[in-house]
Amino acid sequence: QVQLVESGGGLVQPGGSLRLSCAASGSIFRLYNMDWHRQAPGKERELVAYIGSGGITNYADSVKGRFTISRDNANKTVYLQMNNLKPEDTAVYYCHAAHRLTRSESWGQGTQVTVSS
Numbered sequence: 001q002v003q004l005v006e007s008g009g010g011l012v013q014p015g016g017s018l019r020l021s022c023a024a025s026g027s028i029f030r031l032y033n034m035d036w037h038r039q040a041p042g043k044e045r046e047l048v049a050y051i052g053s054g055g056i057t058n059y060a061d062s063v064k065g066r067f068t069i070s071r072d073n074a075n076k077t078v079y080l081q082m083n084n085l086k087p088e089d090t091a092v093y094y095c096h097a098a099h100r101l102t103r104s105e106s107w108g109q110g111t112q113v114t115v116s117s
Helices: none
Strands: 003-007 008-010 018-025 031-039 047-053 056-057 067-072 077-082 091-099 104-107 109-113
Touching: 003 091, 003 104, 018 031, 018 056, 018 091, 018 109, 031 067, 031 077, 047 067, 056 067
Parallel strands: 008 109
Antiparallel strands: 003 018, 018 077, 031 047, 031 091, 047 056, 067 077, 091 104, 091 109
16 A cells, blocks of 8 residues: 655645645555545535546646646656646645555545635
């Protein structure tokens, strides 16, 4: 099973950018499909962006054209580049991994992103 640690959250003004990182350890990272979820206060957790073990990506409609997910298998890290941030992007962002064969899952502890002037 893989262990995940997120970093890169913080406070940013509307229109600004942040890059989240999710460092993995403990297993063969390249066999995992990776995604980012977020949860705003009083709302359910939602999928933001996905990147498969083969590199295919998918995004929630609300972030298409603004967010980019990528992965570095050599360094066991997945990134979420967030541009043109909006107040409605404020949430705790969680990294999630799912093994493409066994479906074993792991979650990170979350990192807070706050978009406010």
